[in-house]
Structure formats: C-alpha cells, structure tokens
Amino acid sequence: MPTKTVQIPTTDGLADAFAAYPDHGERHPGVLMYADAFGIRPVLREMARELAGHGYYVLVPNFFYRNGPTPVVDLPEHIGEEDRPALIGRLMPLIEAHTAERVLRDADAYLTFLSSQPEADAGPVAVTGYCIGGLLATRTAAAHPGQVASLAAFHAPVAADGPDSLRRLTAEVHFGHAATDITPEALGELNRSLDASGIDYTSEIYPGTVHGFTMSDTDAFDAAGLRHHWDRLLPLLARTLTNA
Secondary structure, X not given: OOEEEEEEEEOOEEEEEEEEOOOOOOOEOEEEEEOOOOOOOHHHHHHHHXXXXXXXXXXXXXXXXXXXXXXXXXXXXXXXXXXXXXXXXXXXXXHHHOOHHHHHHHHHHHHHHHHHXXXXXXXXXXXXXXXXXXXXXXXXXXXXXXXXXXXXXXXXXXXXXOHHHHHOOOOEEEEEEEOOOOOHHHHHHHHHHHHHHOOOEEEEEEOOOOOOOOOOXXXXXXXXXXXXXXXXXXXXXXXXOOOX
C-alpha cells in the first residue's frame, strides 16, 4: 500500500498531509478524510490505509498546519481519559481559531490538490471526518455540491452551524452519532433538517458508544462501533463514487 507525506499549497501556507492509495496503477476515486482534533497519528494513518485498500485515494490533511506540522501537539501512545482535559486545553485555542472561513479556504485547496494527483480520479469525491473533523467534512460538502458526492461523519458536531447548513447538503450522507453525544430528541430534530434537504441519508445513534468511539488509541474506543462505521462507510462510497 503506497503512502506518502505531501504538502498542499493553500492561501495561508503549506498544509502537510498523509496520503494512501492502492498499489495498482489506475486512477482511484478520491476521499478527503478529516482527522479528529488530535490530528494525524498512527491510528489515522492506519484508517486511511484500510480505506485505500478498498480502492480509494485517501488524503488526510493537517488542518492545524498554521500552528505547525504534524504532530501539532505531543500525544501519548494511548490517550486515556486522564490525558484528555490537558490535551483539549491545548487544542481548544486552535479549534476556536479555525474559523468557518478558514475551513472553506482550506477545503478549496485540499480538493484542488486531491483532484490533481496522478493516482486520483478527477471525478466526484467523498468527504469523511471524525469529531471536529466531521464538522469540517460537513462544511466542505455543503460548500462543494458539484464535487462532493458523499459525506460521512462520526461522533461529530454536524449540526453546529444550524439547520440551514444541513439543508444546503446535496451529497448522500451518513452521520454516525455516539450515544453520549446526542439525545433521541436532538437526533429527530437533526434528521428533520436532513429531510428538508431532500437528500438520501442515514443518521443514527451507535448503541453503547461514547464520543470518539472509532479511535483505537483512546479510552473511548468501541470495537463494535468501529465495525459499524466501516459497514456504513464502505457501501456509501461504493454507491456514490465511480470506478470503486
């Protein structure tokens, strides 16, 4: 499985990113994968490699590149609950500084770069993300209706920009929510916004999960939740991307 670290030109500098893609020679549909707030690290690289093994060119940008290259903050090998408050304290100023305007400027650069890679197909792409990355993925999909064919976000604050943002979506969508992140009542409200967009979507609570359940290097990890994530993500991509 070929992998590489790349530099993406943006209006504010160079964003480092991790790329993985199949080792056979043809071009492959592109997937823009946004990490959680802890950023690019072994578990994200492994998830990108696994997804690439199904026939995709996967690009994982360091969206905090303005604050330095990966790793932006030093992380323990395993992120326990006792580590989380201090890490979030260091990351929160970066999250707050990463405005919607910055997100959209960067998304333009990421998608331009992705479509220009010799191993990537120039057609429609998918966008996926985890935690805060799921919100970035949702913003990216809403801003690029002609280019983003599918959107998946997991344990993510996808409704943070309000219902109107969800109604702008045109991609096919899957939202996988942690049980601790959203109430059934809030899920119903979110899904009514998706209904109003007229898109095909699934939006569901993954039973027994807590925030961060896909990340195997954290105490939040749930193996059944991660399997369910792949069971939803892979068919979504197969339905919406060409040449997969």
